[in-house]
Amino acid sequence: MANKKIRILIVDDHELVREGLKALFSTDEELEVVGEAGNGEEAIEMVRRCRPNVVLMDMRLPGINGVEAVRLIKEEHPAVSVVMLTAYQDESSITSAVEAGVAGYLFKDASAELLCHAVHAVYEGGNLLGGNLLRETLTSLRAGGRPRRSDLPPAGSIHNLTPREREVLKLIVGGMANKEIASELFIAEDTVKKHVQGIISKLGVSDRTQAAVKAVREGF
Numbered sequence: 001m002a003n004k005k006i007r008i009l010i011v012d013d014h015e016l017v018r019e020g021l022k023a024l025f026s027t028d029e030e031l032e033v034v035g036e037a038g039n040g041e042e043a044i045e046m047v048r049r050c051r052p053n054v055v056l057m058d059m060r061l062p063g064i065n066g067v068e069a070v071r072l073i074k075e076e077h078p079a080v081s082v083v084m085l086t087a088y089q090d091e092s093s094i095t096s097a098v099e100a101g102v103a104g105y106l107f108k109d110a111s112a113e114l115l116c117h118a119v120h121a122v123y124e125g126g127n128l129l130g131g132n133l134l135r136e137t138l139t140s141l142r143a144g145g146r147p148r149r150s151d152l153p154p155a156g157s158i159h160n161l162t163p164r165e166r167e168v169l170k171l172i173v174g175g176m177a178n179k180e181i182a183s184e185l186f187i188a189e190d191t192v193k194k195h196v197q198g199i200i201s202k203l204g205v206s207d208r209t210q211a212a213v214k215a216v217r218e219g220f
Contacts, residue, residue: 040064074101104128
């Protein structure tokens, strides 16, 4: 990633929070804050103007809330990764955020180290949902019934995966991290990473969380 910084958009309705996050990210030479927004409408416009790689999004915003803003951003810019940064820890909030398209879900008491790690992780296609939390979220999505026709992914997208990629995807849906997948399949962790990137590319998603969501929506 030499000479290329990760471009970040910060979305929060409190200026003090935005200033604090900008100061925090300025300590990492690989990160660059390219914009900020105080509400959902501004966030959508700033993504168009600033072309960030990662959006750090508050859930509770005036006007369009964070979840709806994520949904609209992902519809227009599917490659943008979004991390929800919020005080809400209930299952329904987490599920709605993941369904809208977030790659990660962090609470506002997260450490500076974790916040910087989060940006790097989702930029590289990873997620920030622990295995148990991911499994619970996907279970909630399954329980919601069949997806609406407008939510269905392009026909045959799962079928474009190789047999090995399907094996890896199944374990991702099960909440396993790369190291666990490598151990389960008796392959190198670097090989798992390559398979994950192939899955993300073929499914047309931005990260492994959304790969798992798409798989569940297709009944995989």
